Each structure stands twice: as structure tokens, then as C-alpha cells.
Amino acid sequence: MAEVTYLEAIREALFEEMERDANVFCLGEDIGAYGGAFKVTEGLLAKYGEQRVIDTPISETAIVGAAAGAAHMGMRPVVEMQFIDFIANAYDMLTNYVATARYRAFLPCPMVVRGPSGGYVRGGPFHSQNPEAGFVHTPGLKVVYPSTAEDAKGLLKAAIRDEDCVLFFEHKYLYRRIKGTMPAGDHVVPIGKARVAREGSDLSIITYAATVWKALEAAEQLEKEDGLSVEVLDLRTLAPLDDDAIVATVKKTNRVLIVHEDTRTGGIAGEITARINEMAFEWLDAPVLRVTAHDIPLPYAPALEDFVLPQTADVVLAARRLADY
Amino acid sequence: MAEVTYLEAIREALFEEMERDANVFCLGEDIGAYGGAFKVTEGLLAKYGEQRVIDTPISETAIVGAAAGAAHMGMRPVVEMQFIDFIANAYDMLTNYVATARYRAFLPCPMVVRGPSGGYVRGGPFHSQNPEAGFVHTPGLKVVYPSTAEDAKGLLKAAIRDEDCVLFFEHKYLYRRIKGTMPAGDHVVPIGKARVAREGSDLSIITYAATVWKALEAAEQLEKEDGLSVEVLDLRTLAPLDDDAIVATVKKTNRVLIVHEDTRTGGIAGEITARINEMAFEWLDAPVLRVTAHDIPLPYAPALEDFVLPQTADVVLAARRLADY
Amino acid sequence: MATRAKGGRAAPARPAGTFDPETPGSAAALLTREQKLELYYWMRLTRTLEERLVALYRQTKVVGGLFRSLGQEADAVGSCYALEQRDVMSPLIRNLGAMLVKGATPVEVLKQYMAKGDSPTRGRELNIHFGDIGEAGETRGFLGQISPLGDMVPVMAGVTLSFRMRGEDRVGLVYVGDGATSTGAFHEGINFAAVQRCPLVVVIENNGYAYSTPTSRQTLAKRFVDKAAGYGIPGEQADGNDVLATYDVTKRAVARARRGGGVSLIELMTYRRKGHAEHDNQSYVPAGEIERWAAENDPLDRYVRRLTTEMAVEATELAAIDARVTQEVDEATDVAEASAFPEALDALTGVYAEPPAASPLWFREGGRGGVTASERATDGWGVYKPDAKTESRVSQEDA
């Protein structure tokens, strides 16, 4: 099988799911003739027509709300946020309406909200965000954030088939930088399962999205330079968290570094730390540590962005400190 | 001095600050002639007139945005959310515009957004929320959530004088249930400082808002029934967190229970646990544990609400387990 | 069209627009005598049921707040009567009448307000926040609202978008208050629906107030229906206290939607005679305003006059309906009062389809009130780990 990029993998998932199920349709800003700001939906309009590939007005609340209404009636909407940053404009609709629909009204609301996320691309404060924490915090939503092309495809297919609303974060830094070979057939990756991206025995790095690659780079370097065997756990799904996988890696290495691109305070590293405390405290030989972005709106200039975001060198440094503890 | 309720203390702060500084003004839905849904602003219109006590259309984004614009120009707006739940409708404006104004544009944005928060009042899923976590996660915002009448007044006065945007959560369960005696003079409580609500040496409960009272009740019971000496730390300010106070109590008791009314996953207990791991891991004799709401949209019926929210009995049980560890 | 009471806002002399090719009056003219009496029945049921709720509220049997639609029964009943069963309606807090027309039962409403375990939301949501939507034949077609105002407009845009996409002959109707028109969600939703040509009717109930805020502080627009042009859709204003007028204007908008004409906007002029909720003493209302509306423009009084004078309905016929309504509400009250409150453990089910239930938190396991361990039980530290109890690191290392 040929290799495809992370972006192409997402597009493949959209084509396959629209083909498989006539209830699947896409809506969002500029996703039709233009194929989306990053061209993820390119070709969908030509194949499926305006009824199933809908260019909307600039109104994220309406887009998400309309998706919910259609989902109640048996459709399977897939919403694109032009940049995931604009999900803030649908925060009420997602957290108050969509997330609670099943619980308060027994209404199915199977829908996906996907969009380009994350930094390292000189996008400035409003085109680089990682808003996952606010939604992981919301009961009723599921949150997925893949790091590989294979998972991007397989998880998006799972998200579209899920009976609840799944927020699907796509890392725009990975769109065209990462490739993968798609497994043949109907490639679905289950929501809620983490993936051991690298086996190791001395310490664990728990991470997701773009920083999986930074963690892998760091692990490589730590092996070469320090002889450390580093395990890298790629969470893939952030809600629900894969507690089993988290506990397993803690028990294996007894030292945990959590790495995320999101800002530090209130980022999901805190939640993971709390769970490790509760579930596996006795297995810890050192404090759970975090490498994250600084608590700062992400600036635009390369020197500033690079300083604020976590880098491979930071992971290496932190891992060394943890190993020495 | 006479005792005043938590609600009256807030009202006193508003009167005093409007009196002190002509730039302070209030805006929100039904805050004028009606005095607000909970009557917090009662009497303000009569005293300060329509220019400084503005009844707005139902449009939280506009209210917050307008407050920001006025704040840039030297005013000191105090926004009331009729229920804090509707802050979700201003999420974009708060997190993207207000929180970043100083950093990206060197614009002062001194404003307060306050409103009735929290459950235990049979308010159902949209009139009982504790949305603090999403804002604690946003660099550029400050977050305050007092548990006593004294702090409600003193912190609101500090918030109005702060040079940045402060979200001021008022617990509606406490509005008329809690009283306090206001210190004479210009009573200002500094933002960013926690308060030891009860001294103890066996274990620490870190909490804030209504659950401070549950923690104190539990501490009482634990002392009587188990002979345990429980320290209760009332955070008061959630952003920035008072790291010194948190570390001090950990070092003192070596056992920490975090209690909050917010849902578990992604609630700020996780952040506190991470900080304790980073700052005081060696002092821990047991895992940091959490007592929180279940991860469920808050239901309306008393039996359901009581089940989902943390209760004193839960705190007692958890504290016992922690003490036995 | 009746003129407005003095002191209130003036009602329009004529409807503002028309949902061409239907002409004003055409729909109401086709109603049978039986249907006209049915309209009376729904209005009376609305009022009597709310009065019963007030009594229960005073007995503290209503758990939360109580919201009235006194004086607005005509607008809710008449407009919703324009829908077919297969159509979907999204009510707001003053649309009890519309919900009853659409099939909600008094016993459901009473159980909701009393937070009973077998209420439509099993005690999870309050007052009339419940619904029944889905397949055309199998559901009654009304959607439960959430509190954040305006949000139902985008959602109904999506519901009706699905009708359009699937070629179903169904129409949607969504109510918003005068206050809710200020929300971003209203704007985004109606614009989205308009541009997507969804079969949707948007009804603004202008009852003069949003909580304590008069319409003059909500918008400078002279009429809310003036907002229609900004969305490129037709708008009509009608007398909301004339049940036949509200039926007529809505029926024509529904017909327009049904034939593919897209979104219409309706403004129904009415008046909120009670406070925002039962606790609100309406101190902000100009003296005499409420009394004038009650005396001169009560929708039930007006309709009774019309039925008895223009349509030769006997007072005894109406009294019989009244009696039937009272009996129904009595029976429903008995059933609702007798039914049980929810079990605490039911709180755990159905946040997600999968898993269908959450586990109680560890400090509740085996705890109060019959709470039993879940399938994923543990009494380890905190959570959900099958092995948290049995294994401990020490024993593991010892082994």
C-alpha cells in the first residue's frame, strides 16, 4: 500500500464513511468548492454534491447546533472548524446543548467536530490553539487527538460511527509532515485506547498529538546519550482516558513524565497526574512531572513561539532529571 | 458591627467601589430596576442611575465585549452574568479577546465578571454550574471563588481594583446561608492568597467555595469521632493558585484530600495534584485524593443532585481512608 | 383584529407582510366548528394546568421555579395548532400550550415539575424541558429546550435541514421570546436556516418583557418582525391574543415552508401577565398595565366572546369542556403525586451510549442509600481499576 499523509488519511476516512453511510454529511466554512482551508475536504463536493457537503455562513454556534439537530434525526454530521480555535465560538452549544442531550433528554447526538489544531506553525494566538482541556472537562463529550496517519484515519472512522459527539483534533503541524501506510480494509481504531508508541523500562512519557514525535525524538536521544530506556505512551483518546494503559506504564517504569503542547495550568497533565496518584501511587519512584507550554497566549514570532512551546530538548532535560531522581 | 450575609457583603462591595471610583459601573441582564435575579445589585440603580447601572439585552458576548472596550478606555466595568452558566456564551470573548488583550496588544482590560454559581439548590443542569476550570486554564484571566462573606466582600473589592480581568464566582447556595462580620474600613482581601480555614496536623483538605463548609463539617466530625486533626485550606483564588499555601499544608500534614464541587475529570483538583507532585512529592505519605462531583451533567431531582455532588459524608469517608493509608 | 389595551404597546392595524401566495385569513377560515372548540380546549387546559401547578408550588411540591403563560395561551396554542403530527416544534418556557397541542400530557408536565422518577426526563431536567422527537409516525414531535436562550434556533435549523436533505414532508417551528432575539444563537441559527432554505417557521413571542427588561431595552427595532428583511425572509406580525389570528398566520408560514419556500418569521404580539417566574413580584411594571391587559385583552375571554357571539357556541358547551379539563387535571395530579422520586443510582446512567452507565465514585461504593458496587468496582484508591484492591506494589514485589 502507498504511504499517505496524515491529512490524506483524514480525507480517506471522510470519503469512506460518506460512501458507507448515506447519513454522513459534512458542513463547515469553505469546505465545498474550496475544499477547506487546509484542503482536507477536497474532492468531497465533486463526489457527493451540495446536499452532503455544505458550505455554511461564518457561524460556529449555528453549525454545531444544526449538526446536533440533524444528528437527533438520524444524520451523522461531520463539522469542520476552519481552525479549531473557533470552537470557542460554539462553546455554549457544545458544552450545554450537545454534551447533555443524551443525559437530560435521551436524545442521540452522533456527530463529529473536527479541525486543524495546534502550534509550531507560526500561526499566532488564534490559529494555534489546543483547546482540548475544556472539553475533556465536559461530561458527555469524547475527545480524540491522533498523532499518526494510521490513527487519524482509524479514529476518525470510529468517531463518525460513535453514537455520541466526538471532538476530533487534527494537528496541523502533522498534516503534511507525517506519513503512514493505511491497513487494508475497513480500518477503524477504537476510541478510548492508548497506544504504546515505543516500549521502554526506565521511564514513561505520556503524551499525545504533535508532542508524541518530540517524545520519540527525545527517547531516541536519551537512549543514545544516556542509555535510558524510555517508554512513550500516545494517549490518542483524551476522553475517555485509557486508565489501564496509564497504570500499566506506571507500573512498568515507576517514573512518569507527561508532555503536552497545551499550556500548563489546567492542561490535562493535571488530570493524568491525579489519576496516577489515585490508581498507582505506590508504584511511583518519583513525582509525576510535566513538560508543557508556558502559561502564555501563543505568540507569533518564531523565537517566541519556540520558547513558549515544549521542545524536544525540554523533554530530554526533564527526563534526565526524572531518571536521576 | 452587624452581621451581613454573603450576598449583602457582595452588594456592599459594589456600593463602596462605585462610590470610591466614578469609573466603576455595572452592566448585565435585569440588574437595574429589578436588582438582578438574586437581588445582588438591588439599590444600585436608585443610587447611581442608568448611566452606571445598565440593563442590557440578552447577549453575553456583547456584554463582556463591551465591558472590555470600556475597560480599555479607563472604565472599570463589573459584569453580572444572570447565572454563571451563561458565561459559556461569552467563552470566545473572554478567552480569546479579554484574556489576551494585555499580552498581544498591551491593552489594559480591568474588568470583573461575576455571577451566581454552583449547585445544591435544585437548579438543574443549566443553573448550577461551576465553570471555573475552563478559565483557570486560560492565561490572562484571574479567578476568584470565595466561601465566606468577609472574603466575598474583600475579594470583590480587590477584583474591581485589579488591573486585569477577574472572574468572580459567587456561590448561590451561600448567598443567604452564610453570614459574616465585615471588618471596619476599606476591607480588601488580596487576590492570590489562600486562607487556612481550620488548623490541623493529620491531614489537609484543600478546597474552595461551598465545599469549604462541607470540609469544615467533616473536619468537626473527624475530630469528634476519629480524633483526627484536619486542616482545611480555603483556596479563595483559583488563578493564580497560592502555591506557597498549598506546599505549606502538604509539608505540615503529609496527606492531602482535594474537594471540589465541580465534576472530577478536568476539574482543578488535577492541577493541584500535579503541583503537589512537582513541589512537595517527598512530603507525601499518601496519594493525593479527590472528592468531587461525578462526571455527569447536574440533574434536577434532589436525590439525583445529592448523589452527583460531593457531600460531607463523602469527605469524611475519604479522609478516613487517607488517614489510614 | 382587536386593538390593544391602553397603556400597552399598540398592536399593528394590519399584518406586516404575507406569506404569499396564501392570503391573511385564508387558513383560519377553513377551521371547522369542532376544531375551533378544540382550540378552546387546549387554551383552557393550559390555564387550568398552570393554576394547578401554582397550587402545588404553594404546597412546595414543585421542586424548582414555576413559569406561567397566563395571558399568552392563545399564541402558543394557535400557532402550534398549525402543525401536523409529523412536524417538529421546539417550545420555550411560555409554550406549555404548544406542547399540549403537540401531545405532551398534563401528567408528564406535573411529574416534571415535581421531579418524579418516571417523569419524561426521570428527574434530570426541570419544568417543561422535555421532548419527544424522532421518526414521523412514532413520536409526537416536540423537542426539549435547554436554558441558554436562542440555542434551539440552530438546533431546529438542523432538524429541518435533515427534513430537506431526506426529502421528508415535515416542517419545523421554533419559538423565541423577544429577549432571546438578542442572542447570537438566534441570529446565527435563523440566518443559517434561511440560507439553507430549511422548512422552518420562527415565531417570536413578543410579550413585552424579558424577565424585567422591556422590549425598548432589548432592541431599537420598531417591530421584531423587522428583523426578517436582514435574513432575506418574509415576516408577519399578528395579534398573539387572538387564537385564530395566531393559527392563521402560522398555518400560512407552515404552508410556505412545506412547499419549499424556506424560513418565515412571525411576531406574535402578546403580554406576560405574570412575573418571569412565580417569585417575581413585577415591581418594574408600570401601574395598571397588567390589570388592563387582564380586563381588556385576555385571550380566553376574547375567544369565549367570539365563540359565543360569532360562532353560536353555547355557554354550556364551554362549561362542559371546562369540566372535562378540570377532571383531566385532577386525575393527572393524582397520578403525578403518587409516583415515586428517582433512585439516586439512576443518576449514573446514560451520559454516553457507551459506556451506558458510569461507576459511582469510590467514596460512594457500598455507601449511602443502597449504592452498590458497579461492574468495575474497586475499593482501591479512587477509581475504576480492577486490580487496585487485590494487588499492591508491596505484595507484588514480595511475590
Next chain:
Amino acid sequence: MATRAKGGRAAPARPAGTFDPETPGSAAALLTREQKLELYYWMRLTRTLEERLVALYRQTKVVGGLFRSLGQEADAVGSCYALEQRDVMSPLIRNLGAMLVKGATPVEVLKQYMAKGDSPTRGRELNIHFGDIGEAGETRGFLGQISPLGDMVPVMAGVTLSFRMRGEDRVGLVYVGDGATSTGAFHEGINFAAVQRCPLVVVIENNGYAYSTPTSRQTLAKRFVDKAAGYGIPGEQADGNDVLATYDVTKRAVARARRGGGVSLIELMTYRRKGHAEHDNQSYVPAGEIERWAAENDPLDRYVRRLTTEMAVEATELAAIDARVTQEVDEATDVAEASAFPEALDALTGVYAEPPAASPLWFREGGRGGVTASERATDGWGVYKPDAKTESRVSQEDA
């Protein structure tokens, strides 16, 4: 008023409304010859500066995307020219011209695009997202936008609310695109400002597209200015490619705001000749549309014709202005290119007034690139604790 190019949307024959008591044409008629040449200067400066940015973009000296206002210079320049220095203007991405008129300098713009350390935002924000507001005498009066569309409308409602509250003789002007009118923020903000009678002018730049989305998919309204009635405010449409027309209509709206008349809505009809940003190949635009607008309705060409024919301006005069503009842009480019990029550590300052700076995270302390320990330095575990290094529990217990 010039007619629209064939194939494009038709321009209105007449302005739709009027900001009574001013009459159309009255304001532009008062412009001096010098002022008219100034308008030309600003338009030329806008175009030349953007062309320079394109060159720099191709040399990869622009860090992010590049946004053009080619063909829209008249609407930005003419409308903003209607403001006084003390007034406050909030631009969008196509309003470079308005910013220049309001005092932004080419060197600021160039440094912003190149993310230089001494750019107005010190490299924190991109392109023309910067501003200068505050006291009337001390600032130039333009406010930096953020990306989420529509948000500047509520903010400008607040800015102008403060003018009204303090009795300052200042007016605000906020631009939105045709696409941004669909946002909830636009709706909430304009309604809020209208009802509060803020001295605010809202200018909708209708350039036919929002990214790839034509206006027909943005709204069904025939004209964006039709939205005015829904807010109870007057609206006028004008030819956005006629700089004098845009000046005139705006000047009258500003006068209305200044005398306490409240909010006005203006729709300026123009056309976006370049893609959304430089990377957009405009494949979605009907063939020939761009070329027709370029050939028949270029705002600079039109104005040059008018200046030379109706106002007896010599071609040499204009050439002199062009030369001056080129020289200014050349000089600004040199300065901007020579200036330094920001220091990494500057990232840490100014999220809050207090504390004025954050500490670098512990794994950066003493780390790469000259990062030094902050005042609150530590190399304990993770953070900020004065005693984390020196004390350890063991030593403490030993003591």
C-alpha cells in the same frame, strides 16, 4: 455613482437611506483639493505597501500569511478619512488603508508582518493586528483586531459606550466583512450598541466573498444594509470603489453619531480581487470576474480619472505622489528589515499587570539560548518554590 462591472453584482442606483439631516453628497462636496489629493496618497500608499509585502512574502521574509486589499483601497481609505484623530477605528484584515489614514506607519506594518522584536506587538501578533488607543490627544485611535470574526463589534460598542458615559466628543467606527455579519458577535454587538445609543458607525465591507464563500451563501438578504431595520438604526449602501462616495456616506454617519444620533450601518460595495490570503488561488471565482473588476472598476484608476478630468489634477502631480510613496515604502522596508527579531525571554512578560513577568518553566531555567533564572528561580521539581532546592524532606527530618 459608477455602475458595476458586468458579471458582478449590481451596485445600487441610489443610496438606500440617509443619515438625516445630512444629505448624500453634502460631506464630500466640502473636501478641499488638498484633501482630495491626500485621499489619493493614502490609496496609493496602501497599494504600494501591499505590493512590497508581496515581494517580501516571496522572499519568505513575511512569517505568516499575507492578506491583500487590492481593489478595496477606496472603501478603507475613504471611510476612515471621515474620522477625527480623537475618534477610534477598529479595522479588519482588509483595512490596511484605514489604518494608514489613522496613523499607522508602513514601517510598523512591515515589522509586524516580519515578526520583528520592535514591531508594535513585539512579535506577538501577526500582520495588521495592532493598535493604538487610549486618551484622545495621546493616541492615534485604532484598535488591534483579533481573529475571531465579529468580536470587535461588541468591543467597539464598549469603547463608544465609554465616550457616551463620559460625555467625550468622540466617535467609533468598526469594520466587518460580509462574512462576519453572520456571527453572533456582530449581532449582539450592533444590537447592544444601538439600544445603548453608542456613537458608533458600523461599516460592512461587502467584497463579494468570505474566503471562498460568495455572499449568496452567507445570507439571503438582498442587501446587507437591510439588516439595519432589525436593529432600529438607519442604513445606507454606497459604492465602495468610489473613494469620495465612501467618505461621504461615512462622514454623514459620523456626524450623526457625534450629535448623539446613535448607531448607523453602512454597506460599502466592493470586490476582493485577490484570494483570501496570498496562498488562495481563487479557483472558486467565476471566470472573468476578477479581470472585469480590475479592468472596469479599479478604485485607483477610477479616482485618477476623476482627479484628472473633473478636478484638473495634472498627471505629474500624481506621479510625484507615487514617487513619494515608493520612497517612503523603500525607506520603511530598509528600517524594518534591519530591525531585530524578538528575544525569546520577552515572551514571558506581560500576561498580567501583576506579576509583570512569568518565570520560565523549570526545564528552561539556565537552558537554551541565554535563558537565565528568573527572580523566583529554582531548580527544584518543576516550579517556583523558593525552598524546593535547598530543603528536602530527608534533610529536614535529619535536622
